[in-house]
Amino acid sequence: MYTLIGTPKARPFRVLWVLEELGLEYEILPLSSNDKAAMAEFNPTGKVPALKDGNDVIIDSVAIMQYLADKHGSLTFKAGTIERAKQDSFTQFICDEIDGALWTAARNSFVNPEDKRVEAIKPILMWEFGRSIRALEERLGGNAYLMGDTCTVPDLLLSHCFGWARSAGFPMDSEMLKAYGRRMMEREGYQRANAIRSLS
Structure with a gap:
C-alpha cells in the first residue's frame, strides 16, 4: 500500500487523482507545508507531496505521478518510444x-x-x-x-x-x-x- 503524504489539496491532489485513476490502495498522511518539522522526515524542503512506497520516499508531484503511471502501466506511453x-x-x-x-x-x-x-x-x-x-x-x-x-x-x-x-x-x-x-x-x-x- 502507498502512503500519500500531504493534505489532498494543491499539488498533493495531483497524486491523489492518479492513485484513483489507477485504482490503487493507499492511505493519506494529511500533512501540509506548514508542518515543516513533520514533513522534513519525508522531504528536506518541507514541501508536499511525498509518496511512500515501502521503505522508499519519492518527492515532487510530477515525478510521483509519472512513477505511478510507469509502474502500473497506465496513463502513459512506454519509455523509449x-x-x-x-x-x-x-x-x-x-x-x-x-x-x-x-x-x-x-x-x-x-x-x-x-x-x-x-x-x-x-x-x-x-x-x-x-x-x-x-x-x-x-x-x-x-x-x-x-x-x-x-x-x-x-x-x-x-x-x-x-x-x-x-x-x-x-x-x-x-x-x-x-x-x-x-x-x-x-x-x-x-x-x-x-x-x-x-x-x-
Missing part, C-alpha cells in the same frame, strides 16, 4: 510555462515574505500564461486528450493547473480548453479524488 517523448514534451511545457507562471504568482502573492514579493510581476505572468494557453490550444487541436485518444499524466497535470488558475484569477480565454477541462473533470477518477478532497 516516440509517443513517450511527445508525452514528456507536454509534461515539460506544462511544468515550465503553466505551473511555473502560477507558482511564481503564488510566491509573489502570499508564499514569500512581504519584503521578498514583487507584485508588479503578476500582470506579466498572466500575459505569459495566456500565450502558453494559445500554444496548448494549437497543440491540442481537435483531440480528446493531449496525446490524442489516450489520457496521460500531462492531461491530469494540466487539468489541475486549470483549477489552480481559476482560483488565482488567471483568465482562461480558450473555449476549447475550457471544454477539455470539463471533460477531464467528468472522469470517474477525478470525481472520486475530488470527493476525498472535499472532505479534507
Whole structure:
C-alpha cells in the first residue's frame, strides 16, 4: 500500500487523482507545508507531496505521478518510444510555462515574505500564461486528450493547473480548453479524488 503524504489539496491532489485513476490502495498522511518539522522526515524542503512506497520516499508531484503511471502501466506511453517523448514534451511545457507562471504568482502573492514579493510581476505572468494557453490550444487541436485518444499524466497535470488558475484569477480565454477541462473533470477518477478532497 502507498502512503500519500500531504493534505489532498494543491499539488498533493495531483497524486491523489492518479492513485484513483489507477485504482490503487493507499492511505493519506494529511500533512501540509506548514508542518515543516513533520514533513522534513519525508522531504528536506518541507514541501508536499511525498509518496511512500515501502521503505522508499519519492518527492515532487510530477515525478510521483509519472512513477505511478510507469509502474502500473497506465496513463502513459512506454519509455523509449516516440509517443513517450511527445508525452514528456507536454509534461515539460506544462511544468515550465503553466505551473511555473502560477507558482511564481503564488510566491509573489502570499508564499514569500512581504519584503521578498514583487507584485508588479503578476500582470506579466498572466500575459505569459495566456500565450502558453494559445500554444496548448494549437497543440491540442481537435483531440480528446493531449496525446490524442489516450489520457496521460500531462492531461491530469494540466487539468489541475486549470483549477489552480481559476482560483488565482488567471483568465482562461480558450473555449476549447475550457471544454477539455470539463471533460477531464467528468472522469470517474477525478470525481472520486475530488470527493476525498472535499472532505479534507
